[in-house]
Amino acid sequence: MPNLRVCKSNALVEAAYRLTLGEHRVILACIAQVRRDAPISDQILYEVRALEIAERSGIARQTAYEELEKAAQTLFERYVSVPYSPDGGSPAKRKFRWVQLVDYVPSDGLVRLQFTTAILPYLADLSERYTIYSIADVAKMTSAYGVRLYELLVQWRGVGYQREVELDWLRQVFQLEDRYPSIKDLKKWVIEPAVEQVNEHSPLHVTWDQRKTGRKVSHLIFTFAPKEETKTNMSTKHKATPKQALDLEQPRTLSEAELSRLAYPGESREAALRRLNAVL
Template sequence: MDTAQVYKANALVEASYRLSLYEQRIILACIAQVRRDCPLTDQQLYTVSVQQIADMAGITAARAYQYLKTASERLYRREVTLREPPNGQSGGRVRLTRWVQTVEYRETEGMIALRFGTDMVPYLSQLTEQFTRYALVDVAKMTSAHAIRLYELLCQWRNSGERVVAVDWLRQALQLEERYGSIRDLKRWVIEPAAAQINEHSPLWVKWDQRKTGRRVTHLVFTFGEKDQQPAKKPRKPRKRKAEQAATAGSIYGIPRAVIERKAKPGESYEDAALRLHNEARRAKADTAS
């Protein structure tokens, strides 16, 4: 699996659809089997075993088995909305289609078999320059379907290191509908976990910020890059405590540094010595006043 590659037309990366985590894993495992040296047809049957999914995700076969049957049953009904031809030609068409035309769950074999839908074939094969590629292993350990989608969106712009995404567009692409209606919930339940998983499991690091139009957050800005190409961080110098900075500058609590040095007890810091002297001066003043 370490060498298996996922190829998708950019139009499919940006399509509007919702798949569960295990539906994503099934689809991606099958896409990774598409050969680049042979034309893909809608009659090609791809199989994925429970053990393959278990190995991919790093989980037990028993756990994978529990989820795969449900995922296979739902996968046939999953729709995808595509907003342009597979390789970006003009036309402005919007196409509603299905991922697959056939799904078989072979219970005794612990295996799923599927055929991609006819309309999906051009988005997975015969791709020109407008496609996105990444290693299947990059997303194998992710446990969030949103993390996988966000990772694909970043890979699409891998050479730029930054991607600005409209919040409304992202909601539509992920088919969130009425879920996470506030930007606060969107960030908490979708963006933050997805970014955390990308940072933990993938070859990319990612940071994100938000942009406002007026008082409303309208865009998210993702900055990202290859982990092995991050510049080495310079060792940070220990930060001085404010009191120590003040001591270096001249005085603490109004007591000159020279006085502190002269009257400090063995082992006392500038701050401790200055505080003691300050308190002693206050007490002496109070005693004199009384």
């Protein structure tokens, strides 16, 4: 199969949304078909076949057919929520759907869909502030949380091999709502399975740690590197130690290019630096 690549704006990578694994597979397969060397329109139909999903993901054909049918029934209701600051104005939250049309052809095991107008700027005409990876990196994952975690790590690879996130922010991005309120359950059902999936199926190896504010766990620290680097290098060069975890409280130094790539659309330089805890 062709080596399809997924390209998303950083704002979409960090957006709040929840998709099932089957929905992820359909959406990513369609995003990978978006042409970036030609005008894009919300009238373009993208096709995904169950046989393609089965081959790419290594699952049984019958499972792929069932997964595709379920995704076709639910994708129209899925939405994305992103922070938005029009022309440097007051911060707002913008909500929009992924798709405006879904066709399901049972006899062919085929789904056709059209993306909404609102989501197109997050998928095309991306000259900066975007994340790109091969769809094969996540194709065999069996957890939607694994897909989301991988994207959050790949987004950060141009800045370093360590990413610290606020626990409340991660809950919001994964749209966990009231599920897994205890840190113990969150680790068991979300964090540990996601890390397992990244380590088993992606080109990255990741470890994680936690940081407390007072007596409460407030941040998660993910340390990652390409698998071709030796385990020795991982442990000596990139493994988070308590001292390194504390050092993350200090502002990170970014270049202008890195800041431009990581900033949200419409976000001011000062707001981006505050959000990223960074300096130039």
